[in-house]
Amino acid sequence: MKKLIAPALLALLASSTALFAYRSNGGGKLCSPPSAEASQPTQADRAPRVAAEGRVAAYPGAEVVVGTDFAGVLSSLHVSEKSAVRKGDLLAEFDASEQKASLAEARAQIAEADADIKLGTYEVSRAQQMMDSNVGAGRQLEKARRDREAAIARRATAVARSERLAAVIAKARITAPLDGVVLARHAEAGETLDRGARVLTIADLGRLRVEAEVDEADSGRIELGAAVTVRAEGERGPGWRARVEEIPDAVTARKLKPQDPGKPSDTRVLLVKIALEEAAPLKLGRRVEVEIGGRS
Secondary structure, three states: OHHHHHHHHHHHHHHHHHHHHHHHOOOOOOOOOOOHHHHOOOOOOOOOOEEEEEEEEEOOOOEEEEEOOOOEEEEEEOOOOOOEEOOOOEEEEEOOHHHHHHHHHHHHHHHHHHHHHHHHHHHHHHHHHHHHOOOOOHHHHHHHHHHHHHHHHHHHHHHHHHHHHHHHHHHOEEEOOOOEEEEEEOOOOOOEEOOOOEEEEEEOOOOEEEEEEEEHHHHHHOOOOEEEEEEEOOOOOOOEEEEEEEOOOOOEEOOOOOOOOOOOOOOEEEEEEEEEOOOOOOOOOOEEEEEEEEEO
16 A cells, blocks of 8 residues: 555655646746856857957058158258147248249349330331331331340240249248148258158148058958957057948058067958047057957
8 A cells, every 4th residue: 555655645746846837937838947058148149359450550641751842952941850830831941042043034034025025016116107107117117026026035935934943942942731740850951852852751640540450361350330449569458449440442461560479470461440439648650459349
């Protein structure tokens, strides 16, 4: 009898436990404990993070090398490194004394030609009056006309020469092409420079961004508008907020030597342009480390 009662009690206990679990689950299916694998986020749930190295660069047009179209002696340089300049400020001047003397000569020739034209006009008028009076001054009239035309031609030549000299003299004065700061002086007063020589480098330090070299293997994981964290190379901390603003259509050769000696230096990279979203005390040309995430 005892052998029959024991199995019955066990069956009754199992039924009660199942009924309690059914009611606890609101009448649904029996709950099962979550597996360790299900509780972990999948790769799809995690935003892709891409680490890359880059440098601080100026926006196009915000950093310029000021050269010269004038060949001669640099007589004065009015700025030094770190000088703040405004667009149109005089930066440097070349010795243009010879060209200025030639310009004065050309302008004198213009004045002389004007006088000859005035005289020629009078002579033509007088010869025409003599012809009308039947005095027989045909040759004199013709000569007066030729003299006047020659004076007009001389004046045109002198005007063209003076305009050319004025343009050359204008090139002897170098002015700032933009508001900015002088980063470097490539020449000094007293030097003789050829046409096309560099004189100064100027940059607008308020228009900086980051150019990051992303390995081409990671190029497919970069999205326009993705959030970025920028840190100065070798430093730790929260970094500065930024955002991907431009993704080129082609990869290029790597320019920055990787800090990690284990990384190859001859790989091709995608030069991603990153806009800083907050003020960062980063110098132009400073190497930085970036961490690019998914779209925020």
